[in-house]
Amino acid sequence: MQIQQLSVFVENKSGRLAEITEIIGKAGVDIRAISVADTSDFGILRLIVDKPKEAVELLRAAGLTVSLTSVIAIGIDDKPGEFAKAMRVLADGNIGVEYMYAFISCDKGKAYVLLRVLETDKAVECLKQNGVTLLSAEEIYGM
Amino acid sequence: MSRPELEALQLERLKRMVNYCYENVPFYHERLEKAGVTGDKIKTLSDIQYIPFTTKDDIRDNYPFHMLATPMKKIVRIHASSGTTGKPTVGAYTRRDLDLWSDHVARVAAASGACEEDIFQISFGYGLFTGALGLHYGLEKIGATVIPASSGNTAKQLMMFRDFGVTGLVATPSYALYLGEMVKESGYPRDAYKLRLGLLGSEGCTEEMREQIEKNLGIFVTDNYGMTELGGPGVSGECEYRCGLHFAEDAFLPEIIDTETGMQKAPGESGELVVTTLLREGMPVLRYRTKDITRLNYEPCRCGRTHVRMDKVTGRTDDMMIIKGVNVFPSQIESVLVGTKGIGPHYQLVVRRRNFMDNLEVKVELVSADLLESYGELEALQRGLHDRLKSVLGLETKVTLVEPKSLERFQGKAKRILDLRNEKE
């Protein structure tokens, strides 16, 4: 149930995001989800791609600072209150969320949320028990 | 040689040098005449204080050959240092000067542990610069094998390390640092490299930077000192105990002065290094102000050498930046940066003036991917650097994290300060 996510250190310079995503795009690596958080000087680009290992190697070879970490993905119905329900499950299970980002799928009516939590196994267990849909790495990479 | 014996020798040579300059260099003739000093007026070493200083400007004003003490036919070699401002500084050598020079460098090389079995790659840029040829002839004199690689073409540098079984490296610390990074990335096993010694010089190197170079290249690094005005490297160098650079006192007489007043400082006090050449024939200098800030340590050294030890240069009287009235030396900043985990050893300092206020930006490369999981950690790194810089410098700085390898790498002397205070933004 763990999905590999790339974190890339990016300076705040115009065109830098284009340059970085071009590196993996040219090699035929497809992006599934993306998030950028930044301060005034630098940002951290988080990427879910179909071929994470290749993408890490390509970016490292280009001299970038990159790390690979595990995140989990949940699928929820795209309806009011659904996201809150999933968050409640985690809160009641005392599971802290470091950060998250969401994307809406081509499957009508579904939304996906990528979550970075400290205790991945515990979170997976807790979400399963409470009937929240979790997506496997294959499902995400193959979307 | 005991200190009294050495001092007697220095005194005798100093007297001779003063007379030699008076008789052979019109510039010194005039200066000494005006100051009323001749060789016979010098009764003790401390009488050197009556001799006027020679500055870099004096040498520049006498460009190119007015400081020469011999006719050109006696000169067999000319070197020059790249003039960052205006004309270069010229050095002229007689045959005897070259011979003594290589002796002094040979001493530095031997003190560092180099021997005739070593194969040295000289990755200093050749040409007018004294560093490359100085080390070249000094290393040959001790019987080591010398490869005049010059700087640049890093892939080829690494290839020669491996194929020629190179055991010693001569380079600037910043280039050695870069070569170390490349060796790590070269993909060859560790034992493909036989490097064991590094004679690094021509720019400053902090302890932390040295440790990093030693780790990456697997070498024992010693520092040596010299400058074109004094004939190049060989003026002083570290022994295996690395507790200061032994000064070739039989050929160069060192003093420490107060930069402001020009008065000699007490032994052991820090100040500007002033050097008088005692043996140079082609271009002797009396009381040359090096602008380097250091200290002299007259305590005997564990290695048994009696020559005085000079501390690593802690700053330049002219590299010193004055920011908001605070004296800042790049070496202070370097010591903070190199001791910090997660960032690379290269840095750039940018000084700007906004609304009549100076501000200093310190750019460093983030190299560790471990901190990417949370902003908190990256910000803690930035804050930690800021706080340590503040305690070392007593000054607010702006710390900027940049991508790895995005700062310029230098093959010669590193130019890490970008002063934009007089530029329009």
Ligand SMILES: [Zn+2]
């Ligand atoms: Zn010693």
